[in-house]
Amino acid sequence: MVKTLHTYLKEMKSYAIENKIPIMQDEGIDYLTTFLVSHQIKSVLEIGTAIGYSAIMMAIAMPNMKITSIERDEKRYLEAVKNIKKFKLENRITLLYRDALETNITDNFDLIFIDAAKGQNINFFKRFERNLNEHGFIITDNMYFHGYVKKDPKEIKSKNLKGLVKKIKDYHKFLSKNGKYKTKIYDVGDGIAVSEKIK
Ligand code: SAH
Ligand code: MG
Numbered sequence: 001m002v003k004t005l006h007t008y009l010k011e012m013k014s015y016a017i018e019n020k021i022p023i024m025q026d027e028g029i030d031y032l033t034t035f036l037v038s039h040q041i042k043s044v045l046e047i048g049t050a051i052g053y054s055a056i057m058m059a060i061a062m063p064n065m066k067i068t069s070i071e072r073d074e075k076r077y078l079e080a081v082k083n084i085k086k087f088k089l090e091n092r093i094t095l096l097y098r099d100a101l102e103t104n105i106t107d108n109f110d111l112i113f114i115d116a117a118k119g120q121n122i123n124f125f126k127r128f129e130r131n132l133n134e135h136g137f138i139i140t141d142n143m144y145f146h147g148y149v150k151k152d153p154k155e156i157k158s159k160n161l162k163g164l165v166k167k168i169k170d171y172h173k174f175l176s177k178n179g180k181y182k183t184k185i186y187d188v189g190d191g192i193a194v195s196e197k198i199k
Helices: 005-018 026-038 053-061 074-086 118-131 159-177
Strands: 043-047 066-071 093-097 109-114 132-140 181-186 192-197
Touching (some): 005 053, 005 074, 026 053, 026 132, 043 053, 043 118, 053 066, 053 074, 066 074, 074 093, 109 118, 118 132, 118 159, 159 192
Parallel strands (some): 043 109, 109 132
Antiparallel strands (some): 132 192, 181 192
16 A cells, blocks of 8 residues: 555654654644745754654645754654655755754754754754844744643642743743844744744
8 A cells, every 4th residue: 555645644643642752733833834835934944853743844835945953862863864755855854963052054044943952942042043044033832831831830840840941931031032033922832932033
């Protein structure tokens, strides 16, 4: 039987659930792919490939667009390599097996999509904003972190989780105070920040 692309997508989603890999939710993917089309984005730098799901969805939505995506976990990177081959997207998606915080990228992009370690968002932002084209966008996923960001901190028992939520709140502040970008946070999926470069 010839497997269809639809079957591959379903298999990727099940793999993500079985292996507890936090791929983007449908609502977030819809928002992101619509954004790519309406802004005619030609190039994306993604921080946090996981198994390649969001990169593949973005590539399908925008023919001709190129994506560079960074992942530091070997198993996930290898799974992403396999998945991208299945979709025959090797020519449009470049995967880098690295820690993004130790990676220097020379190319410039229309969009930078940050979806990696949630406590490091400020560092990712500062490291890669130099790779953004004029009038480019930086989009960050999981701004509400599974709803915890909106909760009363007293209700959060785990110390680690509390620390992470604080870091995400610091990132909210960092964005709202950043005069070089205009940021809006959308209540879709797990919360998506869109930061538009203004000068
Ligand atoms: N964008 C993916 C999901 C990414 S999950 C999708 O929606 O399909 C977040 C990924 O970021 C994890 O696989 C994790 O290993 C990776 N990650 C976290 N910190 C990183 C870093 N500093 N450099 C590279 N990858 C990182
Ligand atoms: Mg995410």
